[in-house]
Amino acid sequence: MSDEITISELAKLMKVSVHQIRYFEEKGVLAPAYIAENQYRMYGVDEIYRLSHILLLRKMGLSVQMIKECLSNLTTVQITSLFRQALADTEAAITQLQQTKHLISKLLHEQEHIPLEDQVTYYIDTREEIHLSLWFHMEAQEYLQARQLIQLKENIPNLFEADIHYAYDETDTVGIYTQKEGANDLVLPRGKYLSRHVYVQIEAELKEHINEFYAYAEDQGYPYHGPLIMVEKSYLSLFTPEKLHYELLLQMID
Numbered sequence: 001m002s003d004e005i006t007i008s009e010l011a012k013l014m015k016v017s018v019h020q021i022r023y024f025e026e027k028g029v030l031a032p033a034y035i036a037e038n039q040y041r042m043y044g045v046d047e048i049y050r051l052s053h054i055l056l057l058r059k060m061g062l063s064v065q066m067i068k069e070c071l072s073n074l075t076t077v078q079i080t081s082l083f084r085q086a087l088a089d090t091e092a093a094i095t096q097l098q099q100t101k102h103l104i105s106k107l108l109h110e111q112e113h114i115p116l117e118d119q120v121t122y123y124i125d126t127r128e129e130i131h132l133s134l135w136f137h138m139e140a141q142e143y144l145q146a147r148q149l150i151q152l153k154e155n156i157p158n159l160f161e162a163d164i165h166y167a168y169d170e171t172d173t174v175g176i177y178t179q180k181e182g183a184n185d186l187v188l189p190r191g192k193y194l195s196r197h198v199y200v201q202i203e204a205e206l207k208e209h210i211n212e213f214y215a216y217a218e219d220q221g222y223p224y225h226g227p228l229i230m231v232e233k234s235y236l237s238l239f240t241p242e243k244l245h246y247e248l249l250l251q252m253i254d
Contacts, residue, residue, distance in 0.1 A: 007043065031047075110233065142174075188251070199243040201242060233246065
């Protein structure tokens, strides 16, 4: 019995397809030890090691052409550099996946805990301190326009994945903020907040909801201070087609 193995045996050993092995052969990065009289491609230990190196480099994201260079022409220093870059790329991918995981977890948590669309619910809860970074200001009677977004797109990453905070004070302007650790443009201190979730089809409906929110606080005799905060949670609108989701907040005075 031959010490070498066939292409199908090699494929099973390395947990790849015969097609992949033939592809590597066509690209000139892997060759059989020899071709038997029956035209079977035969592979020995050297070819097994070479295929393992090819698969490792493919896992790092290298093209077949770069693998060919790596296995034939590159120096140890150059190969080390490739691995360092692959490590950096992998760490970046892990960070991206962690951010995606956090967003999905947040979305599901909030969707499970917010009132239903047809429920008008006011409640008071304790919030942790939030640091907000100013995005831009606009007139209180204005609404976001597509042209504004394209002009200001460089100032905010992952538009609408983050909560967008609108701060209404006694002036005629509204500050638009996003949460950012360490930012001090606006800090919402830890404490109790009156909250209500609202769903609107058009932004013009928000004024009525805001007036109702203030009226409720006054009717209940709730003392409050600071600006009214309206938090746009556009990602939650996935669960309420054709309606945008907002949360209204007022900080209570202890």
